[in-house]
Structures are given as C-alpha cells and as structure tokens.
Amino acid sequence: QVQRFHHNIHNIFNPDKFYQIHPEWYPLLNNSRPCPRDSNWQICLSAKGIAETAISAARQYFADSTNKQWFSLSINDSEKWCECHACEQLCPPAERRFSASNRWWSEPYWMFVNKVASNIRDLYPDRRIGALAYSATVMPPSFHLETNVSVFVCQDAGGYFDTEYKNRNIKALETWCKLTSRAGKYGYTELASWIFPRYCRDEIADDIKIATSFGINDFYTEGLRLHYINGPLSWIAAQLLWNPCLNQRELQQEFCDMSFGPASKAMMEYFDTLQTIWQNQEKGIWFDGLFDLGRQAERYPEPVRQQLSQIIQDAYWQARKNEFILKRIAAIYEPLAIAHCIAEESEYMAVITQIPENQTELDQFRANLQALDNAIAKRNEILDDLNNKPWGQNLRSALNQQGTLDRWNKKQQIIRIAALHFLEVIENAMLD
Numbered sequence: 001q002v003q004r005f006h007h008n009i010h011n012i013f014n015p016d017k018f019y020q021i022h023p024e025w026y027p028l029l030n031n032s033r034p035c036p037r038d039s040n041w042q043i044c045l046s047a048k049g050i051a052e053t054a055i056s057a058a059r060q061y062f063a064d065s066t067n068k069q070w071f072s073l074s075i076n077d078s079e080k081w082c083e084c085h086a087c088e089q090l091c092p093p094a095e096r097r098f099s100a101s102n103r104w105w106s107e108p109y110w111m112f113v114n115k116v117a118s119n120i121r122d123l124y125p126d127r128r129i130g131a132l133a134y135s136a137t138v139m140p141p142s143f144h145l146e147t148n149v150s151v152f153v154c155q156d157a158g159g160y161f162d163t164e165y166k167n168r169n170i171k172a173l174e175t176w177c178k179l180t181s182r183a184g185k186y187g188y189t190e191l192a193s194w195i196f197p198r199y200c201r202d203e204i205a206d207d208i209k210i211a212t213s214f215g216i217n218d219f220y221t222e223g224l225r226l227h228y229i230n231g232p233l234s235w236i237a238a239q240l241l242w243n244p245c246l247n248q249r250e251l252q253q254e255f256c257d258m259s260f261g262p263a264s265k266a267m268m269e270y271f272d273t274l275q276t277i278w279q280n281q282e283k284g285i286w287f288d289g290l291f292d293l294g295r296q297a298e299r300y301p302e303p304v305r306q307q308l309s310q311i312i313q314d315a316y317w318q319a320r321k322n323e324f325i326l327k328r329i330a331a332i333y334e335p336l337a338i339a340h341c342i343a344e345e346s347e348y349m350a351v352i353t354q355i356p357e358n359q360t361e362l363d364q365f366r367a368n369l370q371a372l373d374n375a376i377a378k379r380n381e382i383l384d385d386l387n388n389k390p391w392g393q394n395l396r397s398a399l400n401q402q403g404t405l406d407r408w409n410k411k412q413q414i415i416r417i418a419a420l421h422f423l424e425v426i427e428n429a430m431l432d
Helices: 050-064 085-090 106-118 163-179 201-213 233-242 248-279 293-297 302-318 323-351 359-384 392-431
Strands: 070-072 128-133 149-154 182-188 218-222
Touching: 050 070, 050 106, 085 106, 106 128, 106 149, 149 163, 149 218, 163 182, 163 201, 182 201, 201 233, 201 248, 218 233, 233 248, 248 302, 248 323, 293 323, 293 392, 302 323, 323 359, 323 392, 359 392
Parallel strands: 070 128, 128 149, 149 182, 182 218
Antiparallel strands: none
C-alpha cells in the first residue's frame, strides 16, 4: 500500500479553488486573511465548513481508486497558525497566553482529524486517515483518536545522546501508542540543509529499537540530498528495520568490509570518529543546525577536520590499487569541500568579532580579516564549479533550503562590514 500521511492541508483547501468563496478558512495573520501563495500557512480550525470539505475530499479520493488506502490530513509545514479569537478559544487555557505561532495546537487539530475520520469510517471501513504528529501538533492530545486514524510521530532522534531529551521523546511516543490504534514513526537520518556529516548511528539505532519495542511497524525516514556523506547510516537503519536486534556497529563493520575492502579499517575509524563528534555535545536539540551553517560548523573545528582528513588519506592509501573503492571514498569525502570552507570561515568570523587591544593584536586582526576573504573566495570558486561535480546539484539544493547559504552570507556580511568599519576608525585615529 502507498501510505499517505504527508503535509496535505494546502491541497485539500487549495486557495485557488476556495479563497474567493471562503476567505475565512485561511489564517488570520496580523489582522487580515491574505490569500496564501504557497503552503506556508495553517487552516483556520474554528471556521465553519472545513471538516465537511475535508470529509468530501477524502470520500472523493477513496472513490477514485480502490488502490488508495490512506488519505492525508497532515498540517502544512508552517508555523503560521490562525490568530483569530475563536481558534485561540479552541486551545487549552494554558496555551492561550502564548502567541499563535508559539503554542501547542494538538487539541483542536486532532479533534478536527477525529471529526473527519468518524465520517469516513462507515463508508470506507478498510481505509485510513493518515496524519503527522509534527511541530505544533506533535504533543499527544487529551483524548483517543478514531480507530481509522494512523499517526506518524515525528521525532528527531539525533539528540538521543542526551538522556533527558531521549526520555521526553520516549514518553511522548508511548502516549501516542496508547491513543491511536496504529502509530508510526517518522524519523530523520538526514536533515535538508545539513552539509556536514550528521552521523548519529547509535541514536538512530536506539530510536528504531525503542519504537519496535512499542509494537510499531510503520516507519518512514528522511534521507535527503547529501546522504552519501553519512556513509552507511541509511543502510544501517534499513537493516535494523528488518531486524532491530542487530548491532549497529557490527553492521557498520559489514558495510565497510563490503564497500571498502582493504580500506575497511580506515573507514571504520572514520565513521567511529564521526559518531564520537556527534555525541560530543551536552544537549539534544530538535533539528539542531537546520538552516544554520554556523551551528553545523561548530562540531568541526580545525583539529577535528585535520584528524578526519588524515584518516581519509590513510583510506586512499590502503585502497590505492582499487579504482572503484577510491571512487567510493571520494563520494563520501569530496562533497565536504564546501563544509570545510564554511567551518574555516566560521572560525575567522569568530576571531574578528574580538576587539584588538594592542598593535600586535591589530595586525593579527587584519590578517584574520584577509584570511576570511580568502576562505570566502575559495568557497565561491568551488560553488562556481558545482555543475561539474556528480554531487554538485545535491549540495546546491541543500544550501538553497530555506535560504541556508543566503542566511550565512548575510551574517558574514554584517560581521565583515563591522570589522572594516572598525579598521577605518582605528586607522583614521592613528592618522590624527
């Protein structure tokens, strides 16, 4: 069966079809209800007629083909929730003190899902309503869901090295399993804008083993764009889904033996080092580093980059007689060229925000500013050549997610302008 549980509200309530006749269905934002031009919005859950429209859409969807077993009622991927008073009153009193974009919407949203599901069950008893427990609706509601509702609980297991973070997610997942007849797990082996390795092997393994211990059999995971920089991570996850009793490091060993042959030892060291780097932080954070290149770069300071580079050079040497293995190693490491530039830029940006206190420090300040410009030029040279790289299109796509690279460039520009202005002031003062 093809399972349908992804973001779908924007399709059900297509503004091109409904806005002119039902503008009240769309969110009140800053005292107006503009016509949405994309999917960055949420439905007005207090509006009359939305449940009936969703019921009609689901019935039509199921009537069109017997192969369509699931109909998605999942929210859009957006924080633009309706700000009207009626929607606010649907939320628990404790939530009303927060702004619409900062409160939990689980109670009114899952009530809406239940209303639709209950009106579908009798006509289509073998079909299901699918929905994501995601973002503002990820918290379990205070009531049970209809028996024909399937919930995919979205949880970023990357932070499971943090016991407190992990236990919160486990408790929420356990509650979801009690509230719905069929719970699924929506995970993330990669995140859309990550250009550095996000090698959370042990955390992903824990996530799968915990979910299966609750009887969950439905799994979906995002493995996007630059998945190959994480080497065996997706493959390990796939093997654990077949048999969660397997050991994740032994699976990594199997992958390295099969893929890298004589370079297996070095590549095992490489991936073990990436796992250690990932766990070398205190707190687990949901979607940590998403759209934030500076945050990603924090895990990869110069000594770490040098260590990883040396391990890869060892792997190249061990595989020097096998062209295919050399290409496999390159496919994992070469796409990190931009990431290494970003990490270098980040380090120079950090030091030029520190005010020099003497001539020696001022000279170093100038040198660091020039080094930053050199690193930017090197990065831009690589960007210009991306079309000639087999991984270039995927890397560019990752950098374009929600303007990730643009955000970095703007932050960088602000710091450079401030540094240049500081130098100008100092030099003018010296002339005086």
